[in-house]
Amino acid sequence: MAHVETAPKLYGLMAEFETPEQLLEAARRTRDAGYRKFDCYTPFPIHGLTAAMGVKEAKVPWTVFTMGLLGAIGAFSLQVWTSLVDYPLNVAGRDLLSWPYFIPITFEGMVLAAAFGAFFGTHIYNRMLTYYHPVFNVPQFARASTDRFFVCIESKDPKFNRDEAYRFLQSLNPISIAEVPE
Amino acid sequence: MQQTIKATEIREFPLFEGQQTYERITDQITSIPTDRHPMAWTIMFGLGLIGAFALLMALVYLVAVGTGIWGINQPVAWGFAIINFVWWIGIGHAGTLISAILLLLRQAWRMSINRFAEAMTIFAVMCAGIFPLFHTGRPWVAYWLFPIPNWLAMWPQFRSPLEWDVWAVSTYFTVSLLFWYMGLIPDLAKMRDRAKSQLARTLNGVFSLGWRNSAIHWMRWEQAYLLLAGLSTPLVLSVHSIVSLDFAISIVPGWHVTIFPPYFVAGAIFSGFAMVLTLVIPFRILYPKLKDYITMNHIDWMAKVMLATGWIVFYGYLCEMFFGWYSGNQFEQFLVVNRFFGPYWPAYWALIFCNGIVPQLLWSPKIRQNLLVLFIISIIVNIGMWFERFVIVVMSLHRDFLPSAWGMYAPTLSDWWLYLGTIGFFIMMMFVFARFIPMLAVAELKELWYKLYHGHNGHGGSHTPVAQPTAPAPQGGGQ
Numbered sequence: 001m002a003h004v005e006t007a008p009k010l011y012g013l014m015a016e017f018e019t020p021e022q023l024l025e026a027a028r029r030t031r032d033a034g035y036r037k038f039d040c041y042t043p044f045p046i047h048g049l050t051a052a053m054g055v056k057e058a059k060v061p062w063t064v065f066t067m068g069l070l071g072a073i074g075a076f077s078l079q080v081w082t083s084l085v086d087y088p089l090n091v092a093g094r095d096l097l098s099w100p101y102f103i104p105i106t107f108e109g110m111v112l113a114a115a116f117g118a119f120f121g122t123h124i125y126n127r128m129l130t131y132y133h134p135v136f137n138v139p140q141f142a143r144a145s146t147d148r149f150f151v152c153i154e155s156k157d158p159k160f161n162r163d164e165a166y167r168f169l170q171s172l173n174p175i176s177i178a179e180v181p182e
Numbered sequence: 183m184q185q186t187i188k189a190t191e192i193r194e195f196p197l198f199e200g201q202q203t204y205e206r207i208t209d210q211i212t213s214i215p216t217d218r219h220p221m222a223w224t225i226m227f228g229l230g231l232i233g234a235f236a237l238l239m240a241l242v243y244l245v246a247v248g249t250g251i252w253g254i255n256q257p258v259a260w261g262f263a264i265i266n267f268v269w270w271i272g273i274g275h276a277g278t279l280i281s282a283i284l285l286l287l288r289q290a291w292r293m294s295i296n297r298f299a300e301a302m303t304i305f306a307v308m309c310a311g312i313f314p315l316f317h318t319g320r321p322w323v324a325y326w327l328f329p330i331p332n333w334l335a336m337w338p339q340f341r342s343p344l345e346w347d348v349w350a351v352s353t354y355f356t357v358s359l360l361f362w363y364m365g366l367i368p369d370l371a372k373m374r375d376r377a378k379s380q381l382a383r384t385l386n387g388v389f390s391l392g393w394r395n396s397a398i399h400w401m402r403w404e405q406a407y408l409l410l411a412g413l414s415t416p417l418v419l420s421v422h423s424i425v426s427l428d429f430a431i432s433i434v435p436g437w438h439v440t441i442f443p444p445y446f447v448a449g450a451i452f453s454g455f456a457m458v459l460t461l462v463i464p465f466r467i468l469y470p471k472l473k474d475y476i477t478m479n480h481i482d483w484m485a486k487v488m489l490a491t492g493w494i495v496f497y498g499y500l501c502e503m504f505f506g507w508y509s510g511n512q513f514e515q516f517l518v519v520n521r522f523f524g525p526y527w528p529a530y531w532a533l534i535f536c537n538g539i540v541p542q543l544l545w546s547p548k549i550r551q552n553l554l555v556l557f558i559i560s561i562i563v564n565i566g567m568w569f570e571r572f573v574i575v576v577m578s579l580h581r582d583f584l585p586s587a588w589g590m591y592a593p594t595l596s597d598w599w600l601y602l603g604t605i606g607f608f609i610m611m612m613f614v615f616a617r618f619i620p621m622l623a624v625a626e627l628k629e630l631w632y633k634l635y636h637g638h639n640g641h642g643g644s645h646t647p648v649a650q651p652t653a654p655a656p657q658g659g660g661q
Contacts, residue, residue, distance in 0.1 A: 018392065018425075020632060027397075038249075039394070039396050039397060039398060040337075040397035041396055041397065042397060042400065043208070043372075043393055043394045043395060043625065043628055044368075044398070044400075044450065044625045044626070044628040044629040044632065045400040045401070045403070045404050045625070045629055046400075046415055046629075046632075047348070047374050047633075048401075049397045049401075050398065050401045053397060053398075055269075055397075055398055055401065056634060058405070058554060059402070060402045060405040060406050061405055061409060064406070064409045068413075079328055082337040083337075083340060083341075085566055086337065087335065087336070089339075091341070098341060101341040101592070102340060102341075102342065104343075104346040104350070104394050104420065104424055104427075105346060105349045106347070107347070107416075108346075108349040108350055108353040108417075108420070109353075109635070111353055111357060111413050111416070111417045111420075112353045112356060112357065112461075114409070114413055115357040115360050115410060115413055116358065116360070117362075118360070118364075118406040118409050118410050118413070119364060119406065119410075120358045120401060121406065122364075122399075122402045122405075122406040122470040123391060125402055126396070126398075126399045126402060127390050128391045128392045128393065128399075129392065130391070130392035130394070131387055131392060132343060133387065135394055136394070142375040143374045144374075144375075144394070144395045144581040145208070145368070145376075145395055146204060146205055146208045146370055146372065147203065147204035147205045147208070148377075154410075167367070
């Protein structure tokens, strides 16, 4: 069978900006224009950017809290179960349930589990642990980690229409606009 | 992480030298691993490698023959292994203090030293872990320390501070590594984007886990980073407190002291800052590009932290004397006299000299600006803090209650061999780190620079002209 050339599917349209202030303005206007599936790309965290994009979430803090709680409960119950049920050991007549002695390990278990929650939670929610992503196809994008600021409207946005989105991005006065192939 | 910094503060104490732009900050720091490395790098790495190899040989010999090759015996059964363990763990603590506590306290100057100090923490904790592991005598059954169901139907003794130590140190190592790696991911992505060779691009691409600088990712990254800082802060205090409880829960004179936890933590930070200075001063000379970010102000502040924590430690020494006298207990009183005039008196007075007297030079602003003197002071403090652990471990054990049970302790060649081996390993790891990983947190420095000079609070300084956006590029740039 002959190989059929097909145009790559479009992931989105990406506009490049020079300063964080321009990007903040662009993010606000993209949001106001009714786009929901879009993301910004910046070389460092910019305060107020997610607010301008209308994104608000606390999944990571809740994950950390839950994991910390589970870690503390797990570590404490491990100690209680081993000392009371599985292998009760009488050390000079001391209480089997000497709970103050269990606090340090309970604390460490809490911190350990919460830290795992923070690290893996962030990367799972970010859909990371991957090598490839469509945005890397744009040559200018290499500067997203140095000194350029990008906004990308994704094609999965219900309001997305290639020409309309292009015109809209043009109205934001970017340095460049690029198509992002899937 | 929203620092509120007054404009006057910036002018008086610049956190950056030279004319900076985002591009320059990125280039200066991320080009270090790809530049040609100075000859001194090869020499220091080579020395470290020899030390690491010596460490390996020392451990092979130790496992083959047993802990009898060390100087430990009754009554001093802890010796070098525990002295060096506490010394290394203490050194590690400054890294966490800089990365976590100074972040929570919104100290903007931490941004240029945190990556470096955290790397130091990780390598120091690795060195520390070796000692108790091999001090057990049978490191191949070290898994007994963890609550793993095994055929002995046996569990660890959770009421023992030694078991707490296992949990504290292993948690500390894991959390420090996660915290460090979390901060590193955006910078590894930068290395990937700049990489010239395919190998560098692939490796940095894999280790940056697909980081793409998305704003939503940054938001979660910041949340997680701040939470990790919040978790690390009580963690670091707990680790050295628990280390001190190894001593304080016993009844040995000189160990059974309530001041131990805070006194140990202060000592840890004191020695850790000394080690940061010991490393930063030569690294600034080796890599002059760092001088724009680790300025003389940073060094000045580190010296001041050292002076302050040095006083807390010295207060601890005074408290120990007071407790000895005020306890009315003849064994505690004897301990104080034994420290002053006993057979190990040089160790005690070396400790007072190194940690109590020498750091007072840091009151002088001139000395805080003199890198050579500062370097020598930092080495002296490192030695002094080693003597502190020697005094605590050996002097308390060698003469406890009954004179019939007294004895003397002297380290053997194998003790020194292992100890110097860990120093070699540490040096090697620091230079490997400098060779492959951006030594400063680039993204955090750029964020700081933006806040200082372009944000709402700051103005003045080195403003880059903002170019007007050019006409849009022809459509379809990515096709």
